[in-house]
Amino acid sequence: MGGRLVAGRYQLGDELGRGGMGVVWEGHDTLLNRSIAVKEVLLPAGSSDLDRERQLLRTAREARNAAKLNHSAVVAIFDVVEEDGRPWIIMERVQGRSIEEVVATTGALPVRQAADVGRQVLAALRAAHALGILHRDVKPSNILLTSEGRAVLTDFGIATAEGDASLTSTGMVTGSPAFLAPERVRAAEAGPASDLWSLGATLYASLLGRSPFERGEPMATITALLSEEPDYRRIPPAMHPVLQGLLVKDPQTRLTGAEADRLLAAIGTSAPPRPSSRGLGRTTLVIAGALMTAVVATLAFVLLQPAPGTGTAVAQRASVSPLPVLADTPAPTPSATPTPTPTPTRTRSPLRAWTSPEGWSVERPVGWDGTRKMAYTEWLKQDRTGHFSVQEQYSTLNVNQVLQDAETVMPDGILRSRRLPGGGVEWESRWKAPLETAAWARSGETYRQLSRAVVSGDTLYVLSWTAPEDVWSKHLSLGRQVLSSFTPPGG
Numbered sequence: 001m002g003g004r005l006v007a008g009r010y011q012l013g014d015e016l017g018r019g020g021m022g023v024v025w026e027g028h029d030t031l032l033n034r035s036i037a038v039k040e041v042l043l044p045a046g047s048s049d050l051d052r053e054r055q056l057l058r059t060a061r062e063a064r065n066a067a068k069l070n071h072s073a074v075v076a077i078f079d080v081v082e083e084d085g086r087p088w089i090i091m092e093r094v095q096g097r098s099i100e101e102v103v104a105t106t107g108a109l110p111v112r113q114a115a116d117v118g119r120q121v122l123a124a125l126r127a128a129h130a131l132g133i134l135h136r137d138v139k140p141s142n143i144l145l146t147s148e149g150r151a152v153l154t155d156f157g158i159a160t161a162e163g164d165a166s167l168t169s170t171g172m173v174t175g176s177p178a179f180l181a182p183e184r185v186r187a188a189e190a191g192p193a194s195d196l197w198s199l200g201a202t203l204y205a206s207l208l209g210r211s212p213f214e215r216g217e218p219m220a221t222i223t224a225l226l227s228e229e230p231d232y233r234r235i236p237p238a239m240h241p242v243l244q245g246l247l248v249k250d251p252q253t254r255l256t257g258a259e260a261d262r263l264l265a266a267i268g269t270s271a272p273p274r275p276s277s278r279g280l281g282r283t284t285l286v287i288a289g290a291l292m293t294a295v296v297a298t299l300a301f302v303l304l305q306p307a308p309g310t311g312t313a314v315a316q317r318a319s320v321s322p323l324p325v326l327a328d329t330p331a332p333t334p335s336a337t338p339t340p341t342p343t344p345t346r347t348r349s350p351l352r353a354w355t356s357p358e359g360w361s362v363e364r365p366v367g368w369d370g371t372r373k374m375a376y377t378e379w380l381k382q383d384r385t386g387h388f389s390v391q392e393q394y395s396t397l398n399v400n401q402v403l404q405d406a407e408t409v410m411p412d413g414i415l416r417s418r419r420l421p422g423g424g425v426e427w428e429s430r431w432k433a434p435l436e437t438a439a440w441a442r443s444g445e446t447y448r449q450l451s452r453a454v455v456s457g458d459t460l461y462v463l464s465w466t467a468p469e470d471v472w473s474k475h476l477s478l479g480r481q482v483l484s485s486f487t488p489p490g491g
Contacts, residue, residue, distance in 0.1 A: 005030075006088050007081040010038055019141070026093070029078075036078065039089040052085055059087035065133050066091075073124035075144075075154045094152050099140035099206050109206045111236045115267040117143065118203050118242075120151035122264065125199065126257045129192040136190075138198035139179040140205050177221045178211035182249045185222055193251035196260065200246025207235050212247065233375050234458075236393055238267050240375075350478060351485070359489030360461065362390065363482055380440050386475060387440055387466040388482055392459055403427060403453070424454035426483070430469065448472040450479050456488030 003012040003025075013026035016037065027038040041059050043052060063080035070076075079090035099117070103109065109117065121143055128135060137155060144152045177185075181197035184190045204212045212230035215221045230247055232240050242263040245255035255263075351363035354370075356377060364370065365388065368379040378389040403417060403425050417427035429449050433441035441447065449466040463486055465479030 006038060006083050010036065010079075010081075010088070010090055012038060027090070029090070035093045037075075037091050037093040039091065041087045041089065043086060056082060056087050059089060063089060065128075068131050068133065069124070069128055071124050071127045073120045073151055073153055074127070075152055094144045094146065094150075094154070096144040096146035096150070096152065099143045099145060099202065101141075102145055103140065103206060103209050108208065111207070111238050111267060113149075114203055114206050114239065115242075115264045116149070117145065117151040117206065118199065119261055119264045121153050121199060121202075122196075122257055122261055124153045125192070125195050126261075129195070129257070134190070134192065135195050135198075136184075137176065137179075138195055138202055139176045140202050143202065177218045178214040178225075179205075180222075180225065181251065182226055183251050185226060191251065192257070193254045196246050196254060196257060197251070199260075200243050203239065204230060204235065204243055204247070207239060233392065235375075237376055237391060242267070351482065353485075356390075358392065360390070360456075360491075361485075361487045362463075363485035364388065365478070365482065384440055384442065385468055385471055387464075388479075389464050390486070391462040391464075393462065420452065420454070422454070424452055426450070426452045442468075450476065450483065452483050452486070454486070454488065456491060459488070461486070461488065 005011050006027075009029065009031050011028045011030055013028065016024045016026050018024070022039050022041045025038045025040065027036040028034070029036050041055060043055055047055070060080055063077050066074065066077040075094060076092040077089060078092070081088050081090065097105075099109070121138070125135060125138070135153065138153070142153060142155045144154060146152070179198045179201045181190060181194035184194050201211050201213070211221075213221055213225035213228065215224050226249075230243070232243065235243065242255070242260055245263070246260055248254040350366055352366050353361060354364045355361040356372075364379050365381065365386065368381050368386065368388070370377070370379045375392040376389065378387065380387050403414070415428045415430060417425060420426055427450075429451070430446065431449065432446045433443050446469045447466050448469050449464055451462060451464040453460060453462045455461075463483050465475075465483055467475040467479070
């Protein structure tokens with residue numbers, strides 16, 4: 001490495017990245033003989049001396065703020081120097097690519113990896129918040145992923161510390177519009193909750209490739225984040241509750257860092273979180289109860305759903321609506337006049353056809369209670385001895401991956417599996433319900449489950465038929481009939 005020497009000590013190498021605020025160079029500290037990264041802060045052409053002085057102050061503040069954070073998920077700041085009238089930040093060299101780069105080149109992050117990345121970044125934010133520091137620009141391009149699985153939050157360039165005066169122009173909003181919290185757009189008081197919103201939007205983007213509010217141009221994007229709700233139909237259901245909790249527009253009812261961490265931890269380990277000691281009306285308990293159901297209700301993913309009877313904002317946002325449960329066809333009235341010839345008895349079908357708003361159809365059991373949530377539809381037998389669900393997921397996961405996830409998630413693994421004509425897969429499993437907070441499973445009861453995964457167009461459907469093990473044999477035939485009746489949109 002024989003490039004330019006900055007401040008008589010830091011030798012520049014290849015350019016690592018470039019953005020609106022500056023250029024990051026590969027570097028070498030000749031005094032301590034270690035690899036570093038050097039951020040050259042760019043000043044707009046024609047900047048006045050006053051503007052340059054403000055930028056130097058701002059950069060020095062960035063260094064002070066970041067230097068306070070000794071955390072594995074935060075890029076370490078070593079020094080800040082002035083060269084040619086511009087500030088240069090000397091920092092830790094992290095060997096990795098940003099989430100933005102990873103998603104653009106290799107596709108969406110797997111659900112468990114996204115949850116793990118979320119926990120690491122969340123830990124960094126909570127450490128910063130504990131010191132009175134807000135990041136204010138959490139986004140996919142500011143999170144680096146290393147080959148060892150480390151997630152590192154970079155660029156505290158617009159971070160603020162309590163007690164520091166703003167160095168931006170009056171009324172100017174800094175940050176990327178697609179990842180800004182609504183309160184920051186409204187110029188309202190923004191605290192730690194605004195960083196958590198940005199983390200939620202970032203995790204959404206890691207699973208779909210873009211912010212839930214990105215509309216192509218700044219004003220349309222800002223209008224969307226102020227007035228629209230995210231579309232979760234292509235987001236894995238396991239991530240719905242934590243994203244719905246983080247992307248609440250009111251910062252007062254948004255998930256806290258601790259609540260979000262519990263939900264992300266449960267997704268990453270497939271273990272249910274411990275209930276919070278807070279009041280039952282808190283968002284976290286609704287989602288925690290949903291997670292208990294999730295761990296036992298599906299194989300491919302931890303399916304999260306609100307517990308019945310809760311009236312929180314999260315449950316309302318999930319668009320829960322009852323499904324029509326058709327009444328059984330009345331039995332024919334016997335003839336009033338006896339006759340020696342036996343009258344044929346009409347046999348009532350145990351199934352009725354039902355078509356979803358999305359266009360898929362299925363023969364669902366008669367008399368079972370139905371419920372629709374975001375990308376998830378279920379029917380439950382009234383005595384809780386039968387459960388059937390249809391789950392819609394994004395298509396970047398193929399049926400082979402679903403089966404592999406099922407093998408990993410289920411305590412007893414897969415009992416048997418088979419390929420289906422047309423490329424689908426079917427498998428059978430056994431599991432034991434952990435807690436009564438599950439929406440329908442009885443605590444301590446052992447269940448059998450028959451599941452199918454089929455792909456149609458850009459959607460992956462996972463169907464599951466479940467019954468207690470002691471009545472499984474008499475339910476299996478009907479379950480196979482229900483699963484076989486599924487028809488995707490246009491099919």
